[in-house]
Amino acid sequence: MSRPRPIRRWRAMSKPQRIELYVRWSLYMVAVAQPLLAAGSVAGTARGHELSAGFRLVLLGMLVAGALNIVVFRTGLAAYLGRRPHPYGWAVLSGTVSGGLSLAALLTGPSLTPDAPAASAAPALMATMAATCWITAASVALPTRRAVLGGLVLTAVLAVSTALTGAQAGMLLGATTGSLLGSLLAAAAARCSAWMARVVWDLDAAREAQARLAVAEERLRFSRDLHDVLGRNLATIALKSELAVQLARRQRPEAVDQMTEVQRIAQDSQREVREVVRGYRTVELHTELTGAASVLRAANVDCRTELSGADGLPAEAQTVLGWVVREAATNVLRHSEAANCLFRLRVAGGTALLEVENDGVPAVPAPRAEGAGSGLRGLGERLAAHGGTLDTAGSSPGRFRLTAELPITSLEFKK
Missing domain, CATH: 1.20.5.1930 (Single alpha-helices involved in coiled-coils or other helix-helix interfaces)
Incomplete structure (x- = not known):
């Protein structure tokens, strides 16, 4: 039974691509949450109260601000990862829209006076969410100093707008402080997520x-x-x-x-x-195993070896199997994202069986370029010249197993 296409695409992605996709959609959810929470706050606090036409237009404008913030997140994450310049134009446009909506929400909504009904909290919530969402997007899309400067300007606009509605000093201070703290926490979380994605890509580049x-x-x-x-x-x-x-x-x-x-x-x-x-x-099997384990562990791959009868192998057999170890370790480093790798050697019945297994292969492998796989093909030819075989039929989704079988009955054992 074939898996759904989204699952196949997910399994075909590398680990850095999966991390980036997770971070990207997490940021998108922040932008989408702004109009949803605004609508929810209005529905909850303004129930039974008539809202002005201007305020309803502001509520619809929140959808536009959310869409703009998605664009800022999308282009901003690409800029943070070094793939494009910082999207200053999108950030300014989104910030202008968010600031304008904050001002409009406070001026067209119910009054913030102490004797006003509960519906008066809806404009303040909408304005705070608009500012917080833009500051979160700017923390990813812009350099730190410019993001902080833009956040302070937007917070100042929010404070001035709140003061124009006739709010008391305590309410003004609470709204401004809450907006600053909420924006700081949301921006720090978004920036850390983007930083995590960049670190994963850097580690992948270092491995290559x-x-x-x-x-x-x-x-x-x-x-x-x-x-x-x-x-x-x-x-x-x-x-x-x-x-x-x-x-x-x-x-x-x-x-x-x-x-x-x-x-x-x-x-x-x-x-x-x-x-x-x-x-x-000419390579020596023990030397190649030691070198492969050292290189893989340096790349944060847990490498284990299980050897049985390796000391009695003739020099020619060690040379052939040593090349298998070298090529397999190179493939793990270059073509997989393994967390663990196992080299298992068994000698029995006049045959040496070397298995190399790792867990870093996607269940749906990426398309191979023309001419790819020459290393394994060369290994198969080298083994065939000595009567051996190379097989990958034991591979399973998410894992790759390379099996080299070499007859040694016709070779003289070392004394």
């Missing part, structure tokens, strides 16, 4: 950079080894070849000796290059 650095370091080591081996020999070959040319032009018999020496150096260089390549390709 760590994997790229590991590959670059290995390439650098190989290039350094080749330079050390070939640099001096190639310089000697060039020098002796030039000397042989000069001697040959003078018809000197020593030219033959020089070319013989060039031939010998070239053969030595060829042998040394083969040794370097052989040393690069």
Whole structure:
């Protein structure tokens, strides 16, 4: 039975994408809550009282302010994550609308005098919610200083509007203090949520950079080894070849000796290059497991190893399985979001079975780019050359299992 499309899309997302989606919709709910709470406050406190036409228009205007705040949250979160400039235009427009609605709500609504009915609290609630919602959006969309300045200006507009309605000093102080405290708490919560999303993205980028650095370091080591081996020999070959040319032009018999020496150096260089390549390709299973565990733990992946019979494996089998460990660890770092990873090796019946399992694969994998998966394909070819197989059929939703099976009956065990 296929899952609903929203669930498939959710499972196909990476962890940073899920965190960002959660934060984004949490902020949207703050903007949506403004007109809903305003309507609820009016319905609860103004029951049985006639409201002016202007005040009803203000109530409808709250829907516009809520929609503008959603835009501010949307563009502001993208700006906070470094994907676009700060949306100053949207923030100013939304702030102007919210400030105007606060002023209109207090001036067109019931009076705030002490002997006024309970309906007089509705305009103050609407004005406070309008200011609080905009300040919350501005805390994400704008730099801290400008968000604070805008919040103070909007709070001042709210205080002046409340004073124009004839409210007493105590009521004015309470409304202003409540607006400041509510705005501060809501803005701090929204800013922390956006900061959490940015930290998750930064950690994901750091993991990718760590994997790229590991590959670059290995390439650098190989290039350094080749330079050390070939640099001096190639310089000697060039020098002796030039000397042989000069001697040959003078018809000197020593030219033959020089070319013989060039031939010998070239053969030595060829042998040394083969040794370097052989040393690069030869890996030791325990060393690779230790290195993989160290790198994965540095990336906050809980890595465990279960080895049975590894000490008796021949060198050739250790080399092949070591490459499986190296490629599997690289895939965990680059293509998954695993929290734990297990390397399990069993040797029985003349066969070595290596399983690598992690929990960082989405149930619905993202589409692969053309040419992707060359690492696993290369591993399959390497194992096939020794009579082994590579299998991922044991994978399950949310988990990935790589199984390498290598026969060792025809290989000589280490003494």
